[in-house]
Amino acid sequence: MRAIPLKSLTPLVLLGLLTAGCGQGLLGGDDQAPKGNGPILLGMLIPQSGSEAAIGPYMSNAAQLAIDEINAKGGVLGRKLELKTADDACDAQSAVAGANKLVTEGVNVSVGGYCSGATLPTLPIFGKANIPMIIPAANSQELVDQKLKHVFLINGTGSQQAAAADKWMTKEGAKSVVLVHDNTSYSKDIALRTKALLDAPGGADAVLVETVTPKESDYSANVTNILAKKPDYVYWTGYFQEGGLIVRQLRQAGYKGHILLGDGSVSPKFIEIAGNDAAEGVYATMTQTPDTLEGAENWIASYKKKFGTDPGPYSNQAYDAVRLAAEAIGKAGGTDGTKVVAALEGIDGFPMFSGPLKFTPEHTLSNGGFQILVVKGGKFALQDSLK
Amino acid sequence: MTQLVWNGLFVGSFYALVALGYSMVYGIIKLLNFAHGDLYMLGAFAGFAILGAVGGVSASMALPVLLMVLVATMLLTGLAGVALERIAYRPLRGAPRLSLLITAVGASFALEYGMRAAAGADPRVYPVRLGGTSLEVLGARLTLQQLVLVGVAVALMVGLNTLITRTREGRAMRAIALDPRTSSLMGVDVNAVISRTFFLGSALAGAAGVMAGAYYGKIDFLMGFLIGLKAFTAAVIGGIGNIPGTMLGGLLLGLLESFGTFWLGGEWRDVFAFGVLILFLTVRPTGLLGERVTERV
Structure with missing residues (x-):
């Protein structure tokens, strides 16, 4: 009985082995040939399916825009750049599979990473293959806690964001703050770091840390818990889908105080989901976006011309990640991982959307560049640059 | 306290509507x-597409229009359920x-x-939404629209x-539940009755989908996953x-979640709800009102 299904599987297994062998053989050949003039491959892990699938195109389009611009100017070291994307589905297993795919495809530098929880398990995979990682969006402190040589963050970190939130709420004279997170690595990190800062004597106090389950529709139970503490500030550190619903349900339940959002919720979709009335006047901690940058109009226009849509969250960071990778490869004089890492460490004053770049010894931005946005007339606008 | 009960009953009526289809099938x-x-x-x-086709709706007309959309959607999802059964399940009946x-x-x-391929991965937002002002009843805050939704759910x-x-239709369903072979010998058209069961169950799920879309506003292609699990639990x-x-199970699960969040905090809500599921499976696998299955020798 048992032997039959096993036997019927054998051809499949054999086929799998054969194709795997073929793949390696082909790639082996690829690796040899392009040393001199083949394209330089940039790998990008982004969510293309699952709950965060909406973000993927914003990042890959912007990366493609940067690549086209660089290639139009003759590429890097006389070689063209080429983008390879893989789906991480904002999920650890898919991310590992995607990272392995990129490594076998022979990428030279990784310029992806949106969900911190999905990016974390890919660090050793790229590390073993000696592939430098410039992470545009994922920003949990855990990514740099291991002090890995090949990992660079070009988004502000959780502790920088928490500091900005604390600074703003103290400035606003908040008394009691409720922190709400969705139990993902990124969101929890910011909430707990903010709590630690608020708990210091004086100023605002964190009266409750509330956890919600992502991907639900009804948060009335959480809202009741929050309202029971009578806070004057609520800080939501998760993503925009739940954020929109929570803000709407808070307002419907009669909450009149202030609301602050983390950068994962800064998206036009947030306003759409919450509704204009509920979203109006909501604050957010965010790094520079194309909308709040001076002189970014041309960039937005060329993005729109190419893809027919406006750039979205993390478009500018993804664009910068590619430009930075090109700069570092150019400086290193080749795609050798160790040399590119050294070149990245040596960069000083490279112009990016977030300002001139110089990495800290931790490989994070020396200045997180977080500012406070406010929803005004159905759009996120700059409220305070926290300078 | 009354707020917790109301929250639980409101969510629970959604669970109950979806759970009914599970249970019937x-x-x-x-x-x-x-x-x-x-x-x-x-x-x-489907409701989103129909509303889009209807075009702009003024706020005063929101409720009647939504009720019409509800009926149309129930028909559509009912037929989708029938098709699903015909394509995916009937060939495997034996x-x-x-x-x-x-x-x-x-x-x-x-x-x-x-x-996802048809509508994209971006979440969509319903063009007509039931917001409404809230009123206080016995210390609980609820809106007229919530009452209407619960009313619709109860009526269904x-x-x-x-x-x-x-x-007669219902009697045929119950007969098949007891013994499909004997029912068909007695002249019941088993395939037709199963199709109709799928129609009813799917129509109720579709109704719950439109109601959730109109009330919460956000819909996306993965929204059915979690509620499917919850409905199964219910x-x-x-x-x-x-x-x-x-129906009782749905309401009870809503209440369990509401009180679980209040007592233990949000991070424990699902642990609490699914913990109860495990408890029921071990202690009373037939559920609250389920009949004792007598071992046939």
């Missing part, structure tokens, strides 16, 4: 239709239970990612119960296969 062909939550998603998207279960999981993925459930206990708590039991 299980009661009749002993299939756990894992694609059922995705019919809820399909209903939400196959081992496990094949059916795996087909159901496959159908679920097909619906989810089919919708009462209607279903009458259909099953008082009509059905087991109440007694899967038993209609009044399933």
Whole structure:
């Protein structure tokens, strides 16, 4: 009985082995040939399916825009750049599979990473293959806690964001703050770091840390818990889908105080989901976006011309990640991982959307560049640059 | 306190509506239709498409228009359920239970990612939304629209119960649940009755989908997954296969979640709800109102 299904599987297994062998053989050949003039491959892990699938195109389009611009100017070291994307589905297993795919495809530098929880398990995979990682969006402190040589963050970190939130709420004279997170690595990190800062004597106090389950529709139970503490500030550190619903349900339940959002919720979709009335006047901690940058109009226009849509969250960071990778490869004089890492460490004053770049010894931005946005007339606008 | 009860009952009525379809299908062909939550998603998207086709709706007309959309959507998702049964489940009627279960999981993925291919991964927002001002009743804050939604849910459930206990159609369903082979020998058209069961169950899930879309506003292609699991839990708590039991299970699960969040904090809500599921499966697998299964020798 048992032997039959096993036997019927054998051809499949054999086929799998054969194709795997073929793949390696082909790639082996690829690796040899392009040393001199083949394209330089940039790998990008982004969510293309699952709950965060909406973000993927914003990042890959912007990366493609940067690549086209660089290639139009003759590429890097006389070689063209080429983008390879893989789906991480904002999920650890898919991310590992995607990272392995990129490594076998022979990428030279990784310029992806949106969900911190999905990016974390890919660090050793790229590390073993000696592939430098410039992470545009994922920003949990855990990514740099291991002090890995090949990992660079070009988004502000959780502790920088928490500091900005604390600074703003103290400035606003908040008394009691409720922190709400969705139990993902990124969101929890910011909430707990903010709590630690608020708990210091004086100023605002964190009266409750509330956890919600992502991907639900009804948060009335959480809202009741929050309202029971009578806070004057609520800080939501998760993503925009739940954020929109929570803000709407808070307002419907009669909450009149202030609301602050983390950068994962800064998206036009947030306003759409919450509704204009509920979203109006909501604050957010965010790094520079194309909308709040001076002189970014041309960039937005060329993005729109190419893809027919406006750039979205993390478009500018993804664009910068590619430009930075090109700069570092150019400086290193080749795609050798160790040399590119050294070149990245040596960069000083490279112009990016977030300002001139110089990495800290931790490989994070020396200045997180977080500012406070406010929803005004159905759009996120700059409220305070926290300078 | 009354606020917690109201929150629980409101969420619970959604769970109950979705759970009914699970329970009916299980009661009749002993299939756990894992694609059922995705019919809820399909209903939400169908309602969204119909509202889009209707065009601009003024705020005063929102409720009547939504009720019409609700009926149209129920028809559409009902037919989708019938098609699902015809394509995916009927050819496997005689196959081992496990094949059916795996087909159901496959159908679920097909619906989810089919919708993603058709409508995109971005969440959509309903053009007509039931916001409304809230009023205080016995210390609980609720809106008129919530009351209407609960009213619609209760009416649908009462209607279903009458259909099953008082009509010929319902008698045929109950007969098949007891013994499909004997029923067909007695002249019941088993395939037609199973189709109609799928129609009813899917229509209820579609109704819940439209109501959720209109009330919460946000819909996306994965929205059916979690509620499918919750509805399954509700059905087991109440007694899967038993209609009044399933309704009770839905409301009870809503209340458990509401009080679980209050007592233990948000991070424990699902632990609490699914913990109760495990407790029921070990202590009373037939659920609250489920009938004792007598071992046939």
